Amino acid sequence: MAAKSPAKSTATTAKESAPTGQDTGRRSTARRSLVTRDVLEKATLLFAEKGYETTTLQDIAAAVGVSRTALYHYVTSKEELLAMLVEQMSVALADTLAALRAREDLTPEGKLRELTDMLVRQRAESPQQFRVHDQTESALPEPMRSKHRQARRDVLSALSAVIEEGIDRGEFKPLDPNVAAFSVLGMCNWVAWWYHSGPDYDIDAVARQISQSAIDMMAADDATRAPADSAKAALATARSSLDALERLLPTDGA
């Protein structure tokens, strides 16, 4: 039972006694990080419900079920909670995506699949965190705000780089890589707005469909898939579309 819901059972322990010294060692560190996660989750829900500005540390302590004094063992300010949210939602993600981008064992398609799968699952797991994180950007104190913005740029550039790699190899259509990256991000991020775990959606199926959609919108047509130079391919596609147009339009005088 305890093994099944460690976060919950640890939070209960924390209510009884907050860690006081070095006697508990490694176990205390693990417990501390679980309680901190619980605090962060409760705080995020409050920020989402009441707004960041109007939420107090007292509200957060009450939601976690500890006294305000006990809460101070874990966080000392709302700003610190925001900083943790940024760290979790963008900095850590940006690092993971950068590492994925650099992997040499994956094709651009393989990388795109992994990237989108990871994004969809993270948004589905922490929808409130993602939305609050997005809404509170303007409340972030420095240097958190710069760190957050840099992480956002890093996520975008990892995704754009994978798309550009696919275009260069003739595997992806010659799309605008930034617009394509934003489209994929939008598709994945939006999961935080609509996904609810439950019988309606199976997260594995959702992640699979969205990843496949991202690949399908990039994939070069079979005709243009050859590593032939892409300008030539684009010109050929334009010409055949114009041919189709000619056939479809009424002839002169008709």
Place this chain on the structure above:
Amino acid sequence: MAAKSPAKSTATTAKESAPTGQDTGRRSTARRSLVTRDVLEKATLLFAEKGYETTTLQDIAAAVGVSRTALYHYVTSKEELLAMLVEQMSVALADTLAALRAREDLTPEGKLRELTDMLVRQRAESPQQFRVHDQTESALPEPMRSKHRQARRDVLSALSAVIEEGIDRGEFKPLDPNVAAFSVLGMCNWVAWWYHSGPDYDIDAVARQISQSAIDMMAADDATRAPADSAKAALATARSSLDALERLLPTDGA
């Protein structure tokens, strides 16, 4: 000059004298709606910057450049402004999409192209309105909240219905229509987060690429796919190819 910037010149007139009776007739109605639009825009920016809760009618009056008494000719409460935002951002859109869905002269692909084009352009034109509208959902008083939720469901169901129609006709892949609809909505809605008018992005090219991406992620494999079915579709494909070509060719003098 006045004809070039009616909203601005009318706003100036409003500062001098708010409409007082039925003497101005139709002109007054037009002016009123322009000023109201200006008020709504300014209010939205304030909601985005300061938060809905902390913005006062006095702040809004100051931003518009009128007295609070003059503002009362146009709006009587913040709730009324929120209601207008809902009307503009979701109810009107839901109606337009429902009408588009019912058009018999368009294939599912043609409908999807029109729907996404419309969504992308609206998000690009009113990014703050869309984001504030999304963030303030919980602040909406009844019956606005229900109206807003119904409109959101209507937008989703119009899009899902078009996708289902495409699947039934064998033109689209047999995807989960709701997940596919949310993916398309995410891709379009996200424009409100990243698009800035300016030299970086041409809105026509952006709308074209996103619409084409939505179609490409739905389209059944070539084996089951119908040929370009409308002049508009052929033209859109030709234009996307030309956009790609433009990006691929070295710039002048390079």
